[in-house]
Amino acid sequence: MVAVFDGHNDALTRPDHALIASGRSGGHLDLPRMRAGGVRGGIFAVFTASADDAWTPVQRDDGVLEIAAAAPVSHADAAAFAARAAGRLLNLERAGQLRVARTVADVDAARDSDGPPVAVLHLEGAEAIDPELESLDFWYAAGLRSLGPVWSRANAFAHGVPFMFPSSPDIGPGLTPAGQALVRRCAELGILVDLSHLNQQGFWDVAREDVGPLVASHSAVHALCQASRNLTDSQLDAVGSSDGLVGIVFGCPYIRPDFAEDPDTPLELIARHAAYVAERIGVRHVALGSDFDGVAIPAALGDVAGVPRLLDALAEAGFDESDITAIAWDNWRRVLDAWWV
DSSP states (O other), rough: OOOEEEEEGGGGGGTGGGGGGTTSSSSSOOOOOHHTTTEEEEEEEEEEOSSOOOOOBOOOOOSOBBOOOOOOOHHHHHHHHHHHHHHHHHHHHHTTTTOOOOHHHHHHHHTOSSSSSSEEEEEEESTSSSSTOHHHHHHTTTEEEEEESSSSSSSSSSOBBEEEEEEOOOOOOOOOOOHHHHHHHHHTOEEEEBBTOOOOHHHHHHHHHHOOOOOEEOOOOOTSSTTTTSSSSHHHHHHTTTOOOOEOOOOHHHHTTTTOOOOOOTTTTHHHHHHHHHHHGGGGGGGEEEOOSSOOEEEEEEGGGGHHHHHHHHHHOOHHHHHIIIIIHHHHHHHHOOOOO
């Protein structure tokens, strides 16, 4: 079975997170199903929801679907929630259920062994970090190795891209001075900076810092689905020039041309986005970024145990064995190694 590294899941913050090790009856990801699907590693996100996390459409007359921006989350609330959620990952490590990745050697050790899978601790939105960055070193010591400055809401570091369709990602301002300092300090420590929820201006602000490969852990192609969160051709070109990658998201709305949250979505659409990126900037820059437990995914995939079916779809789309090995593992391994100093 091909070993797979997946770029994003939200399993740690599901209400039934206590069953990650033993197996859950719902959701997309737990450790037994990871093993069944050959997923030997992944980025485990810690996301603090807004107090009112209802998705409310904005009334518009132009046919554009826009979701009202989520309310800001305070640093105090996010720091408390994120510390508790990150503790769940460390508890799993202490119990021998998984290994928290602190170096690329930890990633390598998980690939072809029968031991526990490897998990990268990620903050999805940096509200848990104070704007003065005093707590960032503490989080690094605790195992943080990946961080998205924003989720799709504004915070002290940047302006997240709103959920809109059809829409350009060119919406709002980019990094704040605190956000620029955050990106630079992450690079100094060895914490990957994830671009998936940044708007276009924020993306280019990170690119101008030139501190590491540009990585969008769970995104898709704007030319195929005109969602505000997807990457334009110019952004893809920048990812390629930086030797970065795009983790192709599995979420139905972001891979369908109509943005429908319809589980009757063929796996071929995920492969189509992967092929577009590969044809434009090379297979070296294509990876997987499911967003398991964070979005509706194709019923044909089901959950993490169904990942081999996605690899079959990639093969049917024309990717050969070496391509699939790169997409499934090697490309993530390369960019993690580049960021982790």
